[in-house]
Amino acid sequence: MSDAKKLFIKTYGCQMNVYDSERMAEALGTSGYTTTDVVEDADMILLNTCHIREKAAEKIYSELGRFKGLKAENPDLKIGVAGCVAQAEGAEIMRRQPMVNLVVGPQTYHRLPEMMLEVEAGKKALDTDFPEEDKFDHLAKRPKAKRGPTAFLTVQEGCDKFCAFCVVPYTRGAEVSRPVDRILGEARDLVERGVREITLLGQNVNAYHGAGEGGDYTLARLIWVLNDIDGLERIRFTTSHPNDMDDTLIEAHGACEKLMPYLHLPVQSGSDKVLKGMNRKHTAKEYLRIIERIRKARPDILLSGDFIVGFPGETEDDFQDTMRLIEEVRYGQAYSFKYSTRPGTPAAERAQVDEAAKTERLYRLQALLARQQSEIQNEMIGRDVKVLFEKPGRLDGQMVGKSEYLHAVHVSDPNIATGDIKWVRITGSERNSLGGEILEKTAPVS
Numbered sequence: 001m002s003d004a005k006k007l008f009i010k011t012y013g014c015q016m017n018v019y020d021s022e023r024m025a026e027a028l029g030t031s032g033y034t035t036t037d038v039v040e041d042a043d044m045i046l047l048n049t050c051h052i053r054e055k056a057a058e059k060i061y062s063e064l065g066r067f068k069g070l071k072a073e074n075p076d077l078k079i080g081v082a083g084c085v086a087q088a089e090g091a092e093i094m095r096r097q098p099m100v101n102l103v104v105g106p107q108t109y110h111r112l113p114e115m116m117l118e119v120e121a122g123k124k125a126l127d128t129d130f131p132e133e134d135k136f137d138h139l140a141k142r143p144k145a146k147r148g149p150t151a152f153l154t155v156q157e158g159c160d161k162f163c164a165f166c167v168v169p170y171t172r173g174a175e176v177s178r179p180v181d182r183i184l185g186e187a188r189d190l191v192e193r194g195v196r197e198i199t200l201l202g203q204n205v206n207a208y209h210g211a212g213e214g215g216d217y218t219l220a221r222l223i224w225v226l227n228d229i230d231g232l233e234r235i236r237f238t239t240s241h242p243n244d245m246d247d248t249l250i251e252a253h254g255a256c257e258k259l260m261p262y263l264h265l266p267v268q269s270g271s272d273k274v275l276k277g278m279n280r281k282h283t284a285k286e287y288l289r290i291i292e293r294i295r296k297a298r299p300d301i302l303l304s305g306d307f308i309v310g311f312p313g314e315t316e317d318d319f320q321d322t323m324r325l326i327e328e329v330r331y332g333q334a335y336s337f338k339y340s341t342r343p344g345t346p347a348a349e350r351a352q353v354d355e356a357a358k359t360e361r362l363y364r365l366q367a368l369l370a371r372q373q374s375e376i377q378n379e380m381i382g383r384d385v386k387v388l389f390e391k392p393g394r395l396d397g398q399m400v401g402k403s404e405y406l407h408a409v410h411v412s413d414p415n416i417a418t419g420d421i422k423w424v425r426i427t428g429s430e431r432n433s434l435g436g437e438i439l440e441k442t443a444p445v446s
């Protein structure tokens with residue numbers, strides 16, 4: 001019987017947290033923990049939190065409250081809170097939930113093994129510093145075990161933009177880029193373990209400026225060196241700020257074979273007045289001009305965006321500007337939310353838009369985005385796309401993967417294995433996915 005301790009990690013929020021959770025699990029592996037998906041089996045529960053959603057901290061406190069029964073059954077159970085709520089709340093978490101043993105911020109989780117020694121000695125461990133050292137240099141080496149065909153790789157963290165609604169600059173700190181050689185090393189290692197597609201992550205990923213051989217590397221330059229890795233078939237990146245879409249990155253979308261034709265480029269609003277209030281530092285026209293240039297470089301690119309409705313000061317006219325911008329861009333996919341306050345951010349102090357107006361605007365905006373998504377998916381019917389298969393689908397013999405455009409595509413074919421890349425003819429569209437048939441060919445027919 002194994003005496004390995006069991007770690008249950010629950011991840012909230014964005015892909016950067018998914019990546020961080022993987023690295024935290026690896027770090028705790030050096031303290032003897034293996035992961036479990038069953039919370040009742042856990043010797044340690046770690047919540048890797050996100051501060052973006054409304055009342056994020058309150059939701060974590062109530063989630064922690066739900067562990068009281070488990071703690072009563074197993075007094076040795078350790079409970080930790082990581083991520084952006086940990087950073088924002090710090091010691092307050094242990095004050096309000098004394099059963100919490102450990103609180104660790106996003107920049108210090110490389111210190112988890114030492115923190116666990118304290119916890120196992122019966123002490124509380126708290127670390128929400130923004131340390132001098134680079135956490136990635138101090139993390140355990142990544143294991144060599146085989147893994148799935150897609151992976152996230154954090155290349156940049158933090159944000160210097162200070163949008164008036166966002167907590168990220170306060171919870172994740174200033175923009176920092178990882179050096180090129182470390183990223184290349186990690187990417188090669190992932191490919192050796194079976195990864196065929198890497199998504200480069202950063203809060204402001206296209207603000208990447210990492211040190212490398214011969215000087216400073218922009219994101220485009222980094223993508224070009226990753227493009228040379230044999231066995232790596234696809235590169236993506238997220239999330240980007242319009243002001244950091246420089247010429248070289250736009251050009252790479254047209255010229256770099258492994259860079260996929262999909263771009264998530266949030267604009268938040270189509271009103272210049274609201275964009276100014278948000279401190280986005282660009283106008284709607286400037287955003288549209290960037291989109292035009294990207295589409296010139298890569299005409300078939302699928303665009304995705306983020307929208308906030310009901311930001312303080314937004315009128316119906318401002319909202320109509322957003323609707324017009326959406327009509328003009330045509331998004332294949334998008335995320336949209338009602339504005340809600342984040343304590344400590346400038347917009348939280350301003351007069352708020354009536355809740356009913358926000359709800360009604362969000363309804364109209366989401367209807368438009370859903371129509372665009374459905375139209376664009378329908379336009380895919382009859383087209384041939386290359387799909388990287390990731391996992392079995394819900395039905396027997398079904399496999400699901402992603403097209404170049406990040407559409408989920410399912411096929412029924414018993415001969416397809418995880419990690420295969422195949423040409424698929426799209427035959428149907430459902431709400432959030434496409435269906436297709438495998439083509440026995442290596443090049444597209446249409």
Ligand code: SF4
Pocket residue numbers: 159160161162163166167168169203204241
């Ligand atoms: S650029 Fe993104 S991460 Fe930075 S403050 Fe704005 S919304 Fe937040």
